[in-house]
Amino acid sequence: MKPTNVNLNENKSAVVILDQTKIPNEEIYLELKTAKEMYDAIFELKVRGAPAIGICAAYSIYILAKNINADDYNEFLSVFKENKEYLNSSRPTAVNLSWALERMEKVVISNKGKSIDDIVDLLEREAIEIQEEDIEMCRKISELGLSLLEKEDGILTHCNAGPMATSLYGTALGPILLGQEKGYNFRVFADETRPLLQGARLTSYELDKADVDVTLICDNMASIVMKNGWINACLVGCDRIAANGDVANKIGTSGVAILAKYYNIPFYVLGPTSTLDMGCKTGNDIKIELRDGNEIKEKFYKKPMAPKRVNTYNPAFDVTDNSLITAIITEKGICRPPFKESLLKISKK
Numbered sequence: 001m002k003p004t005n006v007n008l009n010e011n012k013s014a015v016v017i018l019d020q021t022k023i024p025n026e027e028i029y030l031e032l033k034t035a036k037e038m039y040d041a042i043f044e045l046k047v048r049g050a051p052a053i054g055i056c057a058a059y060s061i062y063i064l065a066k067n068i069n070a071d072d073y074n075e076f077l078s079v080f081k082e083n084k085e086y087l088n089s090s091r092p093t094a095v096n097l098s099w100a101l102e103r104m105e106k107v108v109i110s111n112k113g114k115s116i117d118d119i120v121d122l123l124e125r126e127a128i129e130i131q132e133e134d135i136e137m138c139r140k141i142s143e144l145g146l147s148l149l150e151k152e153d154g155i156l157t158h159c160n161a162g163p164m165a166t167s168l169y170g171t172a173l174g175p176i177l178l179g180q181e182k183g184y185n186f187r188v189f190a191d192e193t194r195p196l197l198q199g200a201r202l203t204s205y206e207l208d209k210a211d212v213d214v215t216l217i218c219d220n221m222a223s224i225v226m227k228n229g230w231i232n233a234c235l236v237g238c239d240r241i242a243a244n245g246d247v248a249n250k251i252g253t254s255g256v257a258i259l260a261k262y263y264n265i266p267f268y269v270l271g272p273t274s275t276l277d278m279g280c281k282t283g284n285d286i287k288i289e290l291r292d293g294n295e296i297k298e299k300f301y302k303k304p305m306a307p308k309r310v311n312t313y314n315p316a317f318d319v320t321d322n323s324l325i326t327a328i329i330t331e332k333g334i335c336r337p338p339f340k341e342s343l344l345k346i347s348k349k
């Protein structure tokens with residue numbers, strides 16, 4: 001199977017992405033050729049999800065590098081860095097964006113002395129490697145995540161961390177999709193995830209397509225489904241994992257974690273080690289993206305649902321304290337408290 005959410009086009013002149021803002025009503029693919037098209041696609045969540053953003057950025061900076069008209073290496077590197085800083089400024093919270101761009105920049109810097117054409121070829125290979133590594137990472141995460149679940153479990157999810165948000169298997173949805181293939185009989189409750197409805201638009205779409213028993217709920221219904229005893233585990237993705245195990249993820253995740261703690265339900269975070277940021281000591285060091293308040297007041301309504309002059313506060317992420325997390329499932333293993341030690345160990349594997 002090949003990823004369908006982010007690829008190069010046939011003549012390698014553009015990044016081709018599945019426009020996630022059109023799901024579930026249309027499957028539309030876009031060709032990104034210019035730096036602005038690439039920036040806007042990430043900023044407008046046409047491509048979204050930490051790993052998918054990183055993969056898209058890697059292919060994007062490769063396409064832009066192909067089009068740099070430089071007389072020498074230093075000029076090439078200077079324009080490359082400009083492109084990198086521009087793409088990196090699109091969204092601040094998911095570490096995979098800067099991680100992928102820094103990894104691509106390392107290819108340029110470590111191959112000084114080679115021809116620019118050779119460096120560009122190496123950039124293409126690095127971008128492909130980033131995507132292929134993510135496929136393997138997510139497959140392993142799915143297997144390890146599935147080992148924590150029972151065949152008839154009720155599972156609550158928040159936001160979307162499925163194939164569209166990654167490369168092929170997903171992270172939080174990976175164990176669910178893998179279990180479905182193996183004949184498990186999960187019952188999934190998907191938070192719609194206001195304000196951008198990734199749960200409604202994307203998670204219920206991906207799970208329904210795989211014939212998983214998925215029930216869509218409003219975010220404020222997470223407590224009652226847990227109280228009813230319908231949830232055996234919560235599975236969520238991540239955008240940045242701090243060295244102490246604090247996790248930045250879609251806004252509302254920390255609330256789900258607090259509810260899970262109250263109802264004594266395991267709360268699992270799933271993500272590749274490329275989302276681990278050991279340079280970030282705690283969640284307090286994670287920059288939280290603030291977005292336009294119109295996403296709250298009017299984006300998905302026929303008419304605005306709040307007075308025009310009313311203030312809004314629209315953080316796209318929040319940080320779940322490590323004390324609320326049962327385990328962090330990565331491709332290198334399952335990390336349990338104390339996370340400072342378990343994450344340090346896994347970061348060195």
Ligand SMILES: CSC[C@H]1O[C@H](OP(=O)(O)O)[C@H](O)[C@@H]1O
Pocket residue numbers: 045048049050051158159160161162165166171172198236237238239248249250251316
């Ligand atoms: C597999 S990473 C998915 C992660 O990214 C989402 O954020 P966004 O939709 O804004 O890109 C959300 O936090 C998911 O858990």
